[in-house]
Structures are given as structure tokens and as C-alpha cells.
Amino acid sequence: MRYVSTRGRSDALDFEGVLLRGLAPDGGLYVPESLPTFSPEQLREMAKLSYAELALEVTWPFVDGFMPKAEYAALLTETYAEFNHPAVAPLKQLDSNLWLLEQFHGPTLAFKDFALQLLGRLLNLALARKGERGVVLGATSGDTGSAAIEGCRHGNQLDVFILHPHERVSDVQRRQMTTVLDPSVFNIAVQGDFDDCQAAVKASFNDQSFLNGKRLIAVNSINWARVMAQIVYFFYSGLRLGAPDKAISFAVPSANFGHMFAGHLASQMGLPVEQFIVATNHNDALDRSIKGGVLARQALSPSLSPSMDIVVSSNFERLLYALSGGDSAMIDDLMKTFAETGHAQIPAAIMQAAERWTSGAVDDAETVATIKRWHAQSGEILDPHTAIGVRVAEDHVGTTPMICMATAHPAKFAEAVVAAGLTPSALPSSMADLMDRQERYQVLANDVAAIQAYVAANI
Ligand SMILES: Cc1ncc(COP(=O)(O)O)c(C=O)c1O
Numbered sequence: 001m002r003y004v005s006t007r008g009r010s011d012a013l014d015f016e017g018v019l020l021r022g023l024a025p026d027g028g029l030y031v032p033e034s035l036p037t038f039s040p041e042q043l044r045e046m047a048k049l050s051y052a053e054l055a056l057e058v059t060w061p062f063v064d065g066f067m068p069k070a071e072y073a074a075l076l077t078e079t080y081a082e083f084n085h086p087a088v089a090p091l092k093q094l095d096s097n098l099w100l101l102e103q104f105h106g107p108t109l110a111f112k113d114f115a116l117q118l119l120g121r122l123l124n125l126a127l128a129r130k131g132e133r134g135v136v137l138g139a140t141s142g143d144t145g146s147a148a149i150e151g152c153r154h155g156n157q158l159d160v161f162i163l164h165p166h167e168r169v170s171d172v173q174r175r176q177m178t179t180v181l182d183p184s185v186f187n188i189a190v191q192g193d194f195d196d197c198q199a200a201v202k203a204s205f206n207d208q209s210f211l212n213g214k215r216l217i218a219v220n221s222i223n224w225a226r227v228m229a230q231i232v233y234f235f236y237s238g239l240r241l242g243a244p245d246k247a248i249s250f251a252v253p254s255a256n257f258g259h260m261f262a263g264h265l266a267s268q269m270g271l272p273v274e275q276f277i278v279a280t281n282h283n284d285a286l287d288r289s290i291k292g293g294v295l296a297r298q299a300l301s302p303s304l305s306p307s308m309d310i311v312v313s314s315n316f317e318r319l320l321y322a323l324s325g326g327d328s329a330m331i332d333d334l335m336k337t338f339a340e341t342g343h344a345q346i347p348a349a350i351m352q353a354a355e356r357w358t359s360g361a362v363d364d365a366e367t368v369a370t371i372k373r374w375h376a377q378s379g380e381i382l383d384p385h386t387a388i389g390v391r392v393a394e395d396h397v398g399t400t401p402m403i404c405m406a407t408a409h410p411a412k413f414a415e416a417v418v419a420a421g422l423t424p425s426a427l428p429s430s431m432a433d434l435m436d437r438q439e440r441y442q443v444l445a446n447d448v449a450a451i452q453a454y455v456a457a458n459i
């Protein structure tokens, strides 16, 4: 499989090439040149597989050539054995046609574990084969950071630097990162927001001179391997609710859009999908883009769903590219216009191709009310991100089964749970002493040069 940039001005790479990079040199995102597809007969057979077995079927076409298939199968088995539920991603019925896909049974209690447990292993393997160490630079609004740190610990080839927005992640999220005292893990609290952190990561990919030749690697969803691993759970959940003989709808709490873009890929690969529902908090840039057909820069403000406090959404570019039929020249122009003016009109043809896409935005008051209401109705405590997905999904449930992604464990977000008048859920026993552990992190100004100097000094 070859991977090309959405902006069309970079050389194509193989799987190892995209795995060990981040942004393409032209500023675009790598996507596969073509997608494998599965027939209804194949999908019916795949419905019988365990999570790890299904992951092999779905992702092998992207990985083929990088490592032997039997070794990859063993790696997937080891990866998903880390999850604390026999189904890995269990489905729970919330209402007659509304289901939750619980994605928080991994080591760090959020959906990021599905991809980062695998990515960390693949990175260590690729670098060990080359006899190299790599420098991971990631940005997090709270969940990617701990999942990346945890995933990268499966080997000894990486120095890991994670930027989080200072005082804008939950206490549990921060401590999941900053209580890892391993000498190769560095947490940086940036005096800015998530978009600032992500901009610093992207700027570092564009000019890597501060690294003196060391290899810079992305763990955010700009890395293709992250998105690839996230395709699997759309198939897994859809096949359990009757696909390919029935269409499924998906509601996804969204921000950087890697999650939802993976759903789009699953549908292109043969999963019948009726509706994609994109749910945001009051940082609603994605909702505005989908409803209004524009990319518009807007201010970001903190919410009770901090992981979704993002307004510059990396993977939306991948969706626009896909819906344009791979028109990289148009995407290059569109993204240039947006970067220069903070505003760009999405071409009408793309908006027409997006007819299955719907969206909604939910503010903090409605998030809290949703947590409260579903607790009273079902006994379930939704985390605030999941509550946003459920709230928007409620407006669109029809005769098709609707799966809402339950992206995080409520124990990570006590503030929202308490605001709903509920007792915060307990952390799993492996994290019972999290709030007493020693922390280590560096607070830095929102300044790319200062961040790069810190990284260079600590490699
Ligand atoms: C708990 C949670 N829910 C939803 C999201 C949104 O996912 P995405 O960024 O892939 O759109 C994130 C992070 O981005 C998250 O951490």
C-alpha cells in the first residue's frame, strides 16, 4: 500500500514511511492511495471474529509488506489482551434503537487506547529494526497523552514529549500523564489551549532543525496508523448489530475528527452506514462546517468536556479530500486560504457528497442535564463527551440501529458528574492511588521556540 498527501506535493510513502512520520512535508496528511473493500459475504464471516482477529482482517491490507502476517497477528492479540473486558469494546443498549459502544476498557480509560496501544508497539518495532531511537512529540487535550505514554512503553526506542494545555485538562487526566516518572517521558504544560499545543507540534514537523537529525514521530491522529486502528471498532460494533444485512448509524463525540474519519473509511470499505452524526461541545467549529459549508477560525473556550476543546480539527482535511474524490490541488488551495484568512468556503460538490453527515453542538448545561437524565432513566453514568454524543444522537434515532461511541470512562471527569448531582465513579483498582502519586511536569510559555529548546535539551 502507498500513502499520498492530501495536498499532493509530497512523495508517496509505504507503511513504515507514514508510521515513522507525522505531517507530510507539504503540510498535508497521508492517506492510502486506495482502500481495500469487503463483500457482504466476507463481512458475514468477519462477524464471527474476536476483536483482535477482526483487527487483523481489517488492517492487514494497510500493513502488508511491513512485517510478516503471523507476527502482526500476535502483536494484535497482545495489544487487545491489555483491555479489561473480554469483548474489548462491549455494546450496551441504552434505549430501543440506541446503543453505546464502551471504548474505555483499555489501560488509560479512553478510546485512544485502541490505536495507541498498537501504535506504540509498531513504533518500537520499526525503530528497533533500524537500530534507532525516535522523538515522539504529541499534543493532548487530555486523553491522547496518557494513552501515548502507556503505548510507547512497550519497548525502549522512544523519548516521549507530550504537550497539554496548562490547567485545561481534568486532574485525573493530568495525573495519568505526570505521575509516569520514567526518564524518557516528558510532560509539558503549555500556557495556552490545545490548538496552541497542536500548532507547536505541526510547526515542529514543518521545521525539524531543532532536533539535530533525530527522527520526529507523531502519535496524534495526523499519524495514519492511528486512524487505521480506529477503523476496526466501526466494523466490530456494526457487524454485531446486523451489518452487512442492515445499515447502521454512528454518533461520535468529535473534535480532532480522527475518530469520525475512521468511520468514513469503514463505510468506504464496505460497512453499510446510513448516517454519520458529528457531536461537538460549544467549541463547535465542526458543527458549523458541516451545517454551513465553511471553515472558519473561532475562539476556543474551556468546557466540561475538555478533551473536545479543539477548534482546528486536523482530520477534517482528510474527509474533505476523500469527499472531493482525491482533488489534492483543490485541498491545497482551500487549506492555504484558510491558513491565510481564517475563512474558506467548502466547494458545493463536497457538501453534496456529505449528505449522510449531520451534526449538532451541545453546551455544558445540556451536557450536565443529559448525564442526569440518562442516569435517572437507565442507571448509567455517561462521561461528558459521551453525553454530548448521546444528546445529538437522540435527535436522529429512527429505525436504523444507532451506535453512540462512549469515548471515555466517567471517572476521568468528576467535575461534570458532580455538576449532574451524582457521585463520581471510582477509578479502577490499578489507579486507586493516582491522586496521591508524585507528579513531574514542566510549565512552559506558549512559544514554539521555548518548547523546541526544552525538547532538544532533554533528548
Ligand atoms: C473522550 C474523548 N471523546 C471524544 C474525542 C474526540 O475525538 P476526535 O478527536 O477523534 O474527534 C476525544 C479526543 O479527541 C476524547 O478524548
Ligand SMILES: N[C@@H](CCOP(=O)(O)O)C(=O)O
Binding pocket: 139, 140, 141, 142, 143, 144, 145, 219, 220, 221, 222, 255, 256, 258, 307, 308, 314
Ligand atoms: N482529544 C484528544 C486530542 C488529540 O486528538 P488526536 O486524536 O489527534 O490525538 C486528546 O485527548 O488528546
